Amino acid sequence: MLGAASATAQGITADDYIPFDPDQARIGQLLFYDKVLSGNQNISCGTCHHHDHAGTDGLSLGIGEGGVGVGPDRTASTGDDAIRKRIPRNAPSLWNLGHNSIEVLFHDGRLSHSDIYGNGFDSPAQEWLPAGLDNLVAAQALFPLVAQFEMAGNPRENEIAGAVHDRIDAAWPILAKRVRTIPTYGDMFVQAFDHIEEPADVTIVEIGNALGAFITSEWRSYDSPYDAWLAGQPLPDDAERGRQLFFEDLRCASCHAGPLFTDQGFHALALPPFGPGRTRQWDPMPRDVGRMGFTNQIEDAYRFRTPSLRNVALTAPYGHNGAYPTLPDMIRHHAGQDHWTPAMAALPSVPWLAAGDFAIRADTLEMTRQAAVRDLAPFAVTDAEIADLVAFLNALTGDSADTRPLGRPDTVPSGLPVDH
Template sequence: MSDADFHPADPLQAALGQLLFYDKILSGNRNISCGTCHHHDFHGGDGLSLGIGEGGVGLGPKRTAGTGEDRIRKRIPRNAPALWNLGHRSVDILFHDGRLSVSDDFENGFNSPAEEWLPGGLDHILAAQALFPLTAQFEMAGNPKENEVAGAVHDRIDAAWPIIAKRVRVIPEYGGKFVEAFDHIDAPEQVTIVEIANALGAFMNAEWRSFDSPYDAFLTGVPLADDAEAGRRLFFGKAGCADCHRGPLFTDQGFHALALPAFGPGRTRRFDPMPRDVGRMGESDALEDAYRFRTPSLRNVALTAPYGHNGAYPDLVGIVRHHLQPLYMRAAWARETAALPIVEWLEEIDFVIQSDAREMARQEAKVDIAPRDLSDRDVAELVAFLHSLTGATARARPLGRPETVPSGLPVD
């Protein structure tokens, strides 16, 4: 793998995107940024099973749920996905349920929740992805009637983006940087949400590339450590990991049901009678897709705990064992395993789904991986191999977190 395998990223646009990524000006109530849940300190994640979004305070496992009228109303239903190598040209589908994909269905390059209202001119799928947290109520937009962004989203998803774009372009420092970074922008008033998304996409594309791991060295002839080499043979052999985790990014970009322990508010649809998450079926409406979630890349996986679409496991040993014995591990899983900061007013919801016997039976009946009998030593060797996928420079990113942003708002 090399830089040629990625979409190009203009350095000026990436530097601008770095500031936008950490600037709370993009959120409805100006109190959360992209970087809050995808922070450099946590290697592009937040260290939580289910995130605390708009209204929360602090970072990572120490983030609290806020107080008074500003407190959160709901946990983020799914684990914050890692950003590593999402600018790779092979990536054509994103989000745990795949609700954003490269497609000409709506003549704008993508099949997305915005359908025909997604603007044209987005550079690639990573730029398109950047638009959706901005319009999500519990992630960045805020609650209806709290701010003009949330109110506009309630009207129609694309009504919010011009409001956000105007917020940004009227800040003189941002206006000048857009003129400098984009050849077709001659004056700040020309800046739209498309340029903002493309700058964010350029930053994420350039910032989170990683392909200098011991495994990459192995591909050039440098041997792995003995335990990692044993784990590699298991991974591509009898452990069956490579059935789904294959290719340069270690993902088939497909969807699979693993029967992970269920908890949290669920990513519910309007007609769901319970706080469940049906995964890919929520996007496809195909019954065969029930409880299937997108295969994550394993690049730098040792840095991005917790694991699973809902962050059910805090370490690699747990998630590896679950893959080997999914129903046994599901039954043995304990609630305290989840990294969920205490939110007293949501505690009744956190695990209520587990009391629904019929829903639990449906989830347990849909498992796409067969049990495999491996020893404790095998598990340790698989984990050693997963550690060999950590880039040598993964902890030292090119741009990192800015100290300040042009809006003057505090940087998490």
């Protein structure tokens, strides 16, 4: 939050976004909420990025494949469907991912533009990510489909999970066939994509591009009171005081820079750890080493991508693991005011996982390692200043944030139930 200089305020226009095809976006809207893309056909992208929760799920760590319900009311199911693991990181916001400045995605930045593998991206799929994906968001959309605890399911449960166990790209053709053999989808793809002459031509690339068209067009937001301020209208007094704190006195914009309020860099905030962690194969404890897990560079340990702050007031809880339930809590953590307790974590009850939820906190060596890597020096901030900062952050909420172009469909072509 502290830095050498404040950033210049910047706005957004409609021209700053990736172009999209409306017909492709309509397919993407349906696929986004269609559970046909999950291994056991029991979860969709929209389950964890739901319109009712501003494109998130309102949980610290989500309940993925096998769960029941939406948002904070989602449960971990029972019996054979009982979940085996919480999702190790907080469901990230989708707002403005279609902005043309976006260079890297995921909390650890494991997806970025690159020619290293000949397909346009540096990703966990390496050379097995298919060529032809339109943009980062289209590429990103393919990875939850093959993540065991997010959407794929467990090995031996379904053909998708089994294929992923062989190689990451082995499941995508199976999913594509599922989709294109549904007549409504097949016809829609033929109409929306010039190079698709018959449904049999549809691959995971077109599915990713349709999802990308929907996400990049659906979650645009640039009509906030702050945008009106950029155009010459005054902010409320408390928000104006918060703006000055943000850009000048506390220099929050050193990291939360640019029109999206993110430098797209990676910083260590020493957030309180809990949950299963996004562990590597050789990790002896349920920890999350952040960007280091992708780069294998020790200097990246415990660092995570700076989130955009547009519509941040709508997307609690906060942090890569959703540690803090409110904006004042998150600001206090930035300031170095240690006040976190396990009760602050929004974790649906999962009795059979409870013993491990906070196990990492008993590992004194790991806790010391994480606390030692912190890119923010403590700073003084009063309760009144925190209130003003929160007022400014609320001024980043778009006036039309709760009115999306397409929204959630009532039904999807597979006939599977849509989460409401």
